[in-house]
Amino acid sequence: MRMTLAPLVFALLSGGAYAQSYSSIWSVGDSLSDTGRTYERTRNVGDLLAGILAATTGGGHVDVRQPVGPLYANGRFSNGSVWVEYLHDMNGLTYNPDRNLAWGGAVTGSARDIVISALIKHLEQQVDEDFRPQIDGETKGFFGTISGWFNDPQLGASHFGARPLVTLWIGGNNFRQEVEDKDWHSAWFWSSQNFNDPKNAILKGVPENLRHIQASFLTRNDVGQNGITYYVPTVADVSTTPKFSGSPDYVRSGLGLAVKETNRELKAALYTLHDEFSHQKPGTRIVVIDVAALLEEVQANPRPFGFTDTVHNCVDSGSGNYANGCGAGNVGDYLFWDQFHPTTKAHDMIARYADLTDRMEAGRSADLPFPYVANIEIRDRAFLGSIGGAASLIKKGEATLTLAGNNTYRGGTRIDHGTVRVSNDRNLGATEGMLTMRGGTLNNSSSFTMRRDVRVDASVSEHALQGSKFGGTFNTDAGTVLTLQDNTVYGSGDIAKTGQGTLDLRSTMAEGRELTAVRQGLLKVNTTNEYRSTEVNVERDGALGGSGTIVGTVKNAGKIVPGNSVGTFIIDGDFVQEDSGRLVLDVDTDRADLLHVTGAATLGGSLRVALDPSDKILDQVFTFFTSDQRIEEEYDEVLNPSPFLTENLHYSPRSVTISFARDFRLPALTGNQHVMATLLNDAYSTLPQGDMDNVFSALDHTVTDADGAAALDALSGSALGNAGVADALQRMQFMRAMEDRMADNRSGRNSAPAAGVSNGAGDDAAGVGRTMQWAAGNTGSAAAGVSAERASVWGRVFGGPGRSSGQHAFDMSGTGVLLGADMPVGPALAGISLGYGQMKTTGDDKLSRIKADAYQLSVYGSVNRDTLFVDGTAAYTYVDYRTKRSLAFGGLSRQATGSPKGHDVSIAAKAGLRLALGEWSAEPSLGLDWYRLRRGGFQETGAGAASLDVAGETQNLVMPSVGVRLSHSFQAGAYILSPELRARYYHNLGDKESMVTASLAGLPGRPFSVTGAGLGRHLGVVGASLALQKSDDIRLFGQYDASFSRHTVGHTFSLGLRMTW
Known part of the structure; x- marks a missing residue:
């Protein structure tokens, strides 16, 4: 009878982590967890059969016990305690066999061996018939249901506690039986195995049974209050056990591949299940114990784990006797106890490995008594706690492991596959521990210097999922620098540089290599001795630099950056620059980079000149490329960041020279x-x-x-002239507002409506009839168009946007308020006004902004004689400016601010006639405006040498003008409506542009003058308004004006109120 039980795998752990302090430990599974159930059952069956034979035949001995012989420890499938017993010790718990429901020989799903199945319970029976009823009280199965009639199977809360641990380890027998129990006839022992059957059974059975256990726990509020933890080991690779050492290669390879595939898919399922469980009950975790990865490492490199023989078994499972030179004195050297099960020393290691995995994944501290294998697959992991101990950490799997603790483990770090991400050197343990790379990647998230020795060997992961052909890959995050210094780099494995950051090699290189690939970022070779690499390939996104020497052929499709700043880079071999390649030439005032090639050099691609702030290039000449043999071909182009420099290349057979010439006028157009x-x-x-x-x-x-x-x-500050345009337009708005007031008074709209005024135009609505009569010569008194001895106060608010185009393009806006009072003085009107305005200009580039507050005092007056009128206005304005210029070019980012003050004088006079045009009245007029706009000198701050010391500036605008007003009033119910249209043309005889005279703070005593925006020569204003009046006391109006010149347009919207008494 072929009796086999659960898979083997694992190796020893000596030393140890301390307790996780679980409240209880419950176990289901196979012979790797069984502590005597199968042995007791098979011994009892043997005794029963022996009794039957004695009664029927008069004698006989039947021994079907499993395992066989006294060397097995008390019915365990090992020579001592198994891993779940060691877990109890680690957690300070007394081992309770009633909570270990595992049976040797168990599988999940269907069993092939019907004899053993009749004697033991497989996983589904362990879970549904034995475990779950003790949690939720619900009995399952025939015998369980019968038993439940007489006893309540549910256990009290103390049997589980607030933080129970459940272990579930199954699967080895599923694969074993696919080979051993396939057919009873030995001739067909190796016949067609279908390893998808055990794979599918495990992938179905493990998550399903975990869900069943979890569902039972969820029925209880008195247990697992702090969450339930599940330890689920992966399936050991049974193809590497002594049981299958004599199997055909195709069987072992197929079996091993199926186990690996099963474990990977099982991990993915368990990770998803972990998310589900933790959502259902906070604090619940599934800890995947990757014993398959641990065993693989132990068998490949046994001595660090305390073993010397990981191939042979110590005891023969058939006879129960020692085998293969094993005995009581050296059993600790063996990984395998029998052909399929590990020694108790290996069980101890597995338990400690599980405990370490739990601790590190939970972010707790841990000590490594033996090499810890972190097989990080599918999902990235982070070990946040501190890791100590004398042993090493081994990274396998394609995903990323982040080490974040202040670690002190002394055995070093080995990266076989995937990525280890760190932020400082202490994350990799004590400095005495070497970093070994065998196909993995080191990723730094911050800049730091590594002084530990490094070894780069050939890749062992090239054919793995997302594996690498490079022994070591250094992935530096953007903006970071990883410096290897005061150390030695051993090994001949190929090296790759990835990531946008910099790897600065300042190490001693013990050996050379075949290939170095710079795929991304910058590799700086500053090694203490020659960097030997048969070939160095710089790919499109990579850069190679430093001041060291490379022995080998360099092929550049990316960038070569000689030196550290300005320096010399030596290639002891041939050099080829491809079409996409660039040589970055750093030049200083009196020197430049030099790339020296001892072999042949083939040029192509581009030469890019790099300039630093201290570089002062005027007309220098530099030799930047030399070859001991020959230089073939030329650069396709030269890239120069300065539009103010020209350069020329001069080629000779063994060198290339560059000459410069500077002229700041090169890009100037205006x-x-x-x-x-x-x-x-x-x-x-x-x-x-x-x-x-x-x-x-x-x-x-x-x-x-x-x-x-x-x-x-x-730099010129010409945008400061924008303020003059906005100021001029606002002064004109203020002056026109007072002219509007005088015209309003002249029209007679200060008077109350005449009795009997009709709803048509042309009647004496609001005095318009009198105005027309006066305009026709039927004058009564000299003041016929002026309110008789009545004083008025008025107010106006206005604002609107504007736009100046052309060379000095900018947007502007302004708002203002005017308050005035006036009264008749004989045939004249005299008044005074106070005004406040705000202005803002913003350059099209959004880099220049000017704001201003203006305070104005004005006087105005109007004299009327028959049809002739003369208006006059004079004003003084104080302007408080706030200027802001952003200087953003070529990497410079500064802001210059200033606070100049302004003093404006405005004088305007208009003379014209009032004429009747049918039902409308017209006021043609001639005028002369003079504006003296004075901005005081000031000094900018905030931009350093680019700030300006600005001289005071005065603009004089002398503007004769011609214009006309058309107005009309009519009755609309109880109201008088008065529309008005107007237009005026100004011809500017004064300054048509603003002038800015200044000097740069960095160049004092060197003044310059530039022109800014202005009104130009020709300016037009058109407008329309509508007034509403019910009595002679109050009048309301709204108004729109548009001013325009060649490059300037302004819009003004006004609302006003006049009160008379």
């Missing part, structure tokens, strides 16, 4: 730009010029001619 260019040409020096060097550097990094020209404009 007069202002030429003014600034001339200033900078005169001022530029190769000697240090303080902060002005940063401004020059920024100019040299504007790249394009357009951006270079825009930078000249930004």
